[in-house]
Amino acid sequence: MDVYLVDGTYELFRHYFAVPDAQDADGNEIGAVRGVLTSVLSLLEKGVTHLGVATDHVVESFRNDLYANYKTGEGVPADLMSQFPLLEEALEAMGVLVWAMVEFEADDALAAAACKSAQDKRVDKVIICTPDKDLGQCVVGDKIVQLDRRKNEIRNSEGIVTKFGVRPESIPDYLALVGDTSDGYPGLPGWGAKGAASVLSQYPHLEDIPKDPKAWNSTIRGSAKLADTLFNSWDEAILFRKLATLRTDVPVFKDIDELRWKGPRETFEAMCVRLKAPNLLKKTHALPR
DSSP states (O other): OEEEEEEHHHHHHHHHTTSOOOBOTTSOBOHHHHHHHHHHHHHHHTTOOEEEEEEESSSOOTHHHHOTTSOOSTTSOHHHHTHHHHHHHHHHHHTOEEEEESSSOHHHHHHHHHHHHHTSTTOSEEEEEOOOGGGGGGOBTTTEEEEETTTTEEEOHHHHHHHHSSOGGGHHHHHHHHOBTTTTBOOOTTOOHHHHHHHHTTSOSGGGSOSSGGGSOTTOTTHHHHHHHHHHSHHHHHHHHHHHSOOSOSOOOSSGGGGBOOOOOTTHHHHHHHTTOHHHHHHHHHSOO
């Protein structure tokens, strides 16, 4: 079997900015939720049998305690934030397993679910549905892959190397050096994508990088300047890597059978009425179990 793990937060943001506004009978915004459910339905229509969706029930996480400038919900439109609880409720009514994260982030749940799923001998492949670069660290050969559904692009381990210039296991180190603006940490001055890739392709982790730039591979340009910045900002680099490292110990499921889609719940009809989505109800009920 194949297991599909969906980044519900990414999907909600994507649909919020891509689909027309829509309101329920009480005037609450529902357009993005309806778009995400339609997207999940498309997976089921393609024959996906096992799937889970992770969301950031609250944007803040334990990482905000580690770094004051880490991302928060500030600036997120109110009518987008208000759709998170509705999305979680709607997916559960649809019969889809949902991980609504509070202490951790959706990406942590996806990482944990990918790791746990891959350990089950019944699982042939785990597909993490998100373009987020930090999930690249979870990719393992052709067993755990990353799918950008918008571009219809799949990345296995070699695909991660092609995209970033480093192996999956070096992604947290890579992000520590170059930063991740979407998560709110800047990386180190002077360290761009090309420099980080050239160094980490030779020395996979920060601790592997020689302190003496003269010992660096001769093909790495600007080694003296890069080394000076790194080792004078070592604590920041280690902190940023910790922020970039996804947690795989998050409780997600006990048995892979929990991810099997068995059809919608009785509450799904009322949810589709609220979402003004009769076709969604009809198509979901028509799917084979």
